Amino acid sequence: NNNNNNNSPPQVSFSDLLSSNSVGDLRRHASNYLAERSYSKSLKLYSRCISLEPTNAQNYLKRFKLYKRVQRVIDGAQGNAAVLKGMKLGQEINSLSEEELTNRMIDDLNSAIELLNGDPESDKKSLKSKIESYESRAELHSKNLNCTGALSDYTYLSSLPSLTPSQSQKYSSEIPKLTKCVDTLTLLKTLTSQPSSQSSETVHKRVIEFTSKLFSQMSTTSIDLLKLRASSYLHLTDKDSTYLAVTDLGTLIKASPSTIEYYELRGNAYFNLGEIDVAVNHYKSGLKMDPENKGCKRGHKLVKGLKKKLDRSAESENLNDWDKAVTYLKEARSIIENWNADQEGRMSAEVRVGLVFNRLVEALTRSNHADEAIQVGEEAYQIHNHPDTAIPLSRAYILAERYQDGLNILKTTSNNFRDHPPLQQELQKAEAALKQSKTKNYYKILDVSRSADKPSIKKAYKKKALEWHPDKNADNAEKAEKMFMDIAEAYEVLGDDELRVRYDRGEDVMDKSG
Numbered sequence: 001n002n003n004n005n006n007n008s009p010p011q012v013s014f015s016d017l018l019s020s021n022s023v024g025d026l027r028r029h030a031s032n033y034l035a036e037r038s039y040s041k042s043l044k045l046y047s048r049c050i051s052l053e054p055t056n057a058q059n060y061l062k063r064f065k066l067y068k069r070v071q072r073v074i075d076g077a078q079g080n081a082a083v084l085k086g087m088k089l090g091q092e093i094n095s096l097s098e099e100e101l102t103n104r105m106i107d108d109l110n111s112a113i114e115l116l117n118g119d120p121e122s123d124k125k126s127l128k129s130k131i132e133s134y135e136s137r138a139e140l141h142s143k144n145l146n147c148t149g150a151l152s153d154y155t156y157l158s159s160l161p162s163l164t165p166s167q168s169q170k171y172s173s174e175i176p177k178l179t180k181c182v183d184t185l186t187l188l189k190t191l192t193s194q195p196s197s198q199s200s201e202t203v204h205k206r207v208i209e210f211t212s213k214l215f216s217q218m219s220t221t222s223i224d225l226l227k228l229r230a231s232s233y234l235h236l237t238d239k240d241s242t243y244l245a246v247t248d249l250g251t252l253i254k255a256s257p258s259t260i261e262y263y264e265l266r267g268n269a270y271f272n273l274g275e276i277d278v279a280v281n282h283y284k285s286g287l288k289m290d291p292e293n294k295g296c297k298r299g300h301k302l303v304k305g306l307k308k309k310l311d312r313s314a315e316s317e318n319l320n321d322w323d324k325a326v327t328y329l330k331e332a333r334s335i336i337e338n339w340n341a342d343q344e345g346r347m348s349a350e351v352r353v354g355l356v357f358n359r360l361v362e363a364l365t366r367s368n369h370a371d372e373a374i375q376v377g378e379e380a381y382q383i384h385n386h387p388d389t390a391i392p393l394s395r396a397y398i399l400a401e402r403y404q405d406g407l408n409i410l411k412t413t414s415n416n417f418r419d420h421p422p423l424q425q426e427l428q429k430a431e432a433a434l435k436q437s438k439t440k441n442y443y444k445i446l447d448v449s450r451s452a453d454k455p456s457i458k459k460a461y462k463k464k465a466l467e468w469h470p471d472k473n474a475d476n477a478e479k480a481e482k483m484f485m486d487i488a489e490a491y492e493v494l495g496d497d498e499l500r501v502r503y504d505r506g507e508d509v510m511d512k513s514g
Contacts (some may be wrong), residue, residue, distance in 0.1 A: 023049050040090020057115035064108040098255045109137040145222035147181035184210050217476040237348045245269045260286045264295040271303050279303045306335045322367035329360040348385040361392040370400035387423040403434040432506030442490035450500040461491040
């Protein structure tokens with residue numbers, strides 16, 4: 001029989017292997033499956049070895065090395081779902097978070113070390129396994145920022161008499177660094193002993209300083225430390241800190257994609273940055289996992305409400321319905337104020353100004369509410385000294401006939417923004433408005449704003465011409481005739497595109513000398 005000449009061992013089904021009682025066979029097949037990258041099958045066989053020989057340290061070390069290999073594979077995939085799908089990781093491994101996988105490795109090392117320490121007849125091979133186990137556990141403790149555990153392991157390793165010089169140097173050099181780490185963690189614990197919402201800005205900055213130092217010194221991937229730093233970033237109101245919180249929370253989501261809290265916090269951060277659509281997407285991601293999550297529901301409701309008001313305001317602005325625009329923008333401002341009164345609300349003043357305040361000043365000016373526009377504009381300018389804030393405030397001053405104030409605010413701002421074309425253009429307009437205020441102000445004569453469009457100017461002209469027609473003012477004929485002539489002159493200039501541009505530049509457009 002030709003088949004009898006085949007020296008290869010008979011194929012064994014995986015289900016038969018799982019029921020085998022031969023630890024040697026199980027280890028051999030587990031190693032083969034690992035070489036073939038069938039991680040799920042290898043894990044099941046190593047776990048079977050442990051159930052058969054729970055007092056053999058090598059079984060735990062084999063499984064630890066499998067987990068370590070899996071972790072390298074997952075890290076290499078960088079979250080790419082398609083790559084991970086082809087890795088044969090299996091449901092059990094796929095369901096593990098990074099933290100859970102690390103804890104499994106530490107548990108296996110703990111078991112192995114306990115068994116190796118309990119072996120009274122420890123030989124050279126066992127000593128080598130013990131050193132490798134302690135070193136691996138110390139590295140994991142260090143990575144997880146369990147500095148006390150890592151310090152204990154490295155202190156033990158450095159005390160062993162049979163080390164090579166390089167080993168002795170390596171282990172001893174870790175001790176000062178870990179001692180500093182323990183001290184820093186003790187300081188952090190003191191700083192964070194009260195709820196973060198009650199901590200001062202100084203405390204949050206110190207927390208960020210210490211956590212960043214630990215990340216730099218320890219090369220740690222500690223989830224708890226990252227979450228602590230992200231929380232402190234979120235409690236500061238400057239944009240840079242909020243963007244750094246976004247970065248940390250993105251790393252947390254990648255490490256633990258099923259943790260709803262991270263989506264909520266990142267949604268809050270994007271809300272604080274005024275990035276409305278991105279905030280909505282994060283709240284939605286959290287609500288997909290738990291439709292009743294209070295934090296995501298609250299954030300989603302507020303941010304959708306804000307988006308609705310801002311969109312309706314934009315529609316009203318496009319239709320030149322400035323009174324409605326004012327109403328929607330005030331409602332948007334109220335939503336932001338309610339959000340900032342909330343524990344998680346930290347929308348920076350700069351974002352609030354850009355998102356609502358500047359638009360509100362413009363809308364109030366366009367709807368001829370000069371005093372209120374100035375009040376909102378001055379508040380915005382105190383918060384954010386920038387051309388985007390100075391320009392609408394200047395227009396509000398000019399509407400209120402405070403021409404010098406309108407010019408001064410632009411000049412003050414231009415000291416810090418000399419290369420800002422829109423600001424320079426607005427400066428020229430303000431200078432022209434000041435000059436015009438000392439002669440005839442055609443906008444004032446027709447009672448229109450400086451931003452009025454051509455149809456509005458024509459409508460105003462007809463109304464004023466009818467009001468001051470000499471035939472309708474027989475008892476005040478001299479004044480009516482002068483007003484009627486001024487109204488006609490104003491319309492002649494403002495109704496002509498070229499003359500209006502020259503007039504806005506401050507030129508004497510009615511000079512007939514040329």
